Amino acid sequence: MQNSSMRYFPVWDAAAIEQTLREWDAAQPGSGVLALIPESDRVWVPALQDLCAQWHMPFGGGIFPSIIAEGGFRTAGLWLLRLGPSPYLALYPDLPHDPAGAAAMADTIALDLEPRLAKDRSEATLLLIFDALVPNIATLLDELYLRLANRVHYAGTNAGSESFRPMPCLIRDGTLAGNGVLVALLERHRGMIAEHGYRIPELSLLATSTDGNRIAQIDWRPAFEVYRELVRDQYGVAIDRDNFYRYSVRFPFGIVRANHQALVRIPVALDDAGALFCIGEVPPDSLLTLLEAPQVDSTHTVEALLRGLDQLNGESSGDALLLFYCAGRRQYLGIDSATAEVADITRRSGARFLAGATSLGEIGGTTLHGYPLFHNGALVAARW
């Protein structure tokens, strides 16, 4: 059984895909297409671009570590999601990494959007799909919020490879690019909810020296040196580049906020100077907490997520759900727990269809009209 606006193709089937495009175009001429493609099947991107071009359908999408379909995480197949007629889709590759460049880019994105926003004053969601290796995503998000403020809801995810090696992962019509952001405006849409449910068992306050997403020092010592001691003390394991990510998901950093919730930052890489890299920035020279072996309360996460969705959309929830699930969270919880969490969401949301992908960073508010934040370790969900 298939939903009318989201189709999963477990294997590349050009005829079936073309049939879907034909149906969508017939049902609503000018419809667009959003594709979620697992990293291992990215070879089909050009063929998909060709098909969409043949049908003159605006096309955007991202390549993720895996996709969520049929109740689990899949590394093959692809999702096609239907976008409304003449959808707003824009790809901004080669994002600048300096503060002034980020401000200028935010100006560009906002100016490009404003005519579209001026046409229709109804609620809309700005769906942002970043390349996960963009080092200043939080800054760009802050800059966009300065310009667009509460005119839109903010939601999004990071695409890319879970190996954290550079890879073109953003699609706009015939273009496939990296180091950028794909901007989609979901009109008459009430936003997405981000939730991670990390419980903070104990706070260890760390003085850091940071620059963007790079933590150079912790307590005035090289960051990796301190971090390695912490892992060794906790697990008796000596971490190196190869096993680093497996353990770092257990020792994420937290940016404490006044609502007793931390923004999670999972270190995902290290450099020769002993600095740690996160997906998403940490505030400069901030005091961070180290979330040592945090407990993930899946039940709370799902409840909060669904409550948030209800608040956004009311009780009249539809039968389709879009979900981005943090790859680090899946790594930390293990594939079985993660799959169970997805199943729980599907079951408790009442959604008959759930499409999604594993993400390398998530964007959204934890509450209705909350300040848009960039998360790690979170789930981001929206009615579709």
Add this chain to the structure above:
Amino acid sequence: MNDRQNEILPILHGVAVTIGNEISLVPLLTRTLQKLLYYTSFPAGLIVLELPPAATLSGESVNARVAAVVGDYDLRKSVGQSPSLPAGLVFGPTELKADASGLLAALPATTGDYRAFLRLPIDAAGVVLLMAPELPESNLPVTQMFKPSMAQLAKAIELCRRHDAYTSGLIAERDLSEARRRLMAEVFESSYAGVVITDAGGKVVAVNPAFSRITGQPAEAVTAMQAESAFGCAETDLFGDGGRTAATGGYWQGELMNRRPDGEHYPVWLSISPVRAANGSTSHYVGIFSDISQRKQAEARIRFLAHHDPLTQLPNRILVRERFEEASAVADRDGSRLALIFVDLDNFKSINDSLGHRAGDRALEIIASRLLEQWPEPATVGRQGGDEFTVIAPLAGDDEGMWQAIREIRRRIAEPMQIGEHEVVIESSIGISLYPGHGHDFDTLLQHADTAMYQAKADGGKVCCLFDQAMNDRARQRFELAGQLRKSIEAGDFELHYQPLVECAGGRITGAEALLRWRHPRRGMVSPVEFIPLAEETGLIVPLGAWVLAEACRQTAHWRAAGHSSLRIAVNLSALQLRRGLLEQTVEQALAQSGLEPGALELEITESVLLDQTAESAGQIQRLRGLGITISLDDFGTGYSSLSYLRRFRVDKLKIDRGFLSNVHQDADSALLVRTILQLGRGLGIRTVAEGIETSEQAQLVGQWGCDELQGYWFSPPLPAADFTALLHRHPPNG
């Protein structure tokens, strides 16, 4: 440190780092507000500054400046403005309120569903307001924990304001400098003068468009070229540290002759100035120049006009004098001589009067070219003024060459010239003086040549004379005589003699011609032939003529009153009297003062007088005739005797010149001429008078031929008034 402190400290630290990182007010407020929202989960907020004192508040709202807004799309537009804000929202202590929708609804915000706010006063004049549709969950003391942050923010605001003021000053200064720079660039680009900038070594760094326009060299062709080469001038050491400009303190100005790529030479006026580096050394040179070709041409033209006659382009008297000085110096060295030749055109005025000044000018141009052909360089031909020319010609060998040239030029000048439809013939009178024989300076020689020329004219014109001392003596005598003449007019040394006019038929005296006599105090009686031309030349004829008229009228009126009531008086008029235009007034005055009837007065004019007159003087004559005065044409037959004159100027009497009558009884041609004139008079209804009748045969003949009157020694010589009175008694006119 407990967990709560561990939660608060990173937040305060984060806010403190944000505040500490900013140095300008707007980013400070925006980033701080953003950070507060980030940590508290409030989605929107604003910062209000410059609040009036709460004590002055009278209503429920206040206008205060919104300094920063984050998170609300429409409220953002209030930044920098002072909208009306609810006083209950902006005034008050730190406060967290879950339901203040009434206050918040008054904000010009995007969403109308703000219900909760957190108020954080910065200081007495500022406040941070965080707003949310629903109060964000928090277990931290948010109303208290940010107080240190607000205190820090208050200080930071003060520091940022000072920094912004300082920066604004710098920016204003920079903008001013930039404006000046742009202005200078504009001046450089649009200057009409050429500008070249060189490095310290004199190599071209930049040129402006005017440089290329003037020199013909495009900028790219001269960049890095030595500036003098770029100009195409012969100088090689003007620009650069080793050059002349550097040696004279870095400044130089002067005239250069440059050469364009096409070979054309042109003069420029160039000023070179140094540009000093901070250490005082010369970093560049700036050359500003203009093409002075036109100025030089104008100057040359002015110089030419100052020394030449604009009509003929011949040297004027100033340049002729200079040329004489040069030529005389050469003559002194060579032991040679010079001739100063003074050429005066005869009757040139008649061409101007009859054909117009344009024709006269053309005639002068032709004469000038003929003179130049005759006397090419090294001689100098100049125009002295009017119809006078001067020539300075070196003399080689004997004088024959000079005389030959003089004869030739007189012949050339007299050649007919075609001016428009008219063929004109001009004769000349020429006077010559020689250097050094007749004088050593130009003025003396010119005066002598002039004297000689006058002598030539006095000899009847159309001749040339070489100056000699006797001529000079005569000239001096004339000068002295003119002075005496002036004195005698004042002293009343003149008297009138009267020669009777007699009817041919019957011998009755009809009138008399008044003839002027000068009784010189030392020389006795001076001949009219001697002093009348002098009086004409000096203009003394005008007052003298007026005296003659007055005296003649007075005397005639006296005679008429004494019983000779038909007696008429004839008075000669000079051309100058007519030309001065006061004749009518003079005549009327004489008649009025004497009481003589106009019909008793005859005015005698010569043919040459008629020829010389303009329409104005002809009008005068006709107006006098209209008064009843008789107009006589004197010396008829000696001039053009043009019948057209007789038609144009209505005269009453023709006086046949004595020259025709002296042989009338012996010479058949003279007899025929006289008879023809007499018939002409009769035909035109004009009375005739035969002058110079000395014998009875002459008197008898003219009487037989129908002449009306005669005058001459045969009847009576001119007589003093007393003698004429006696004659009247003997031959009473009425009688």
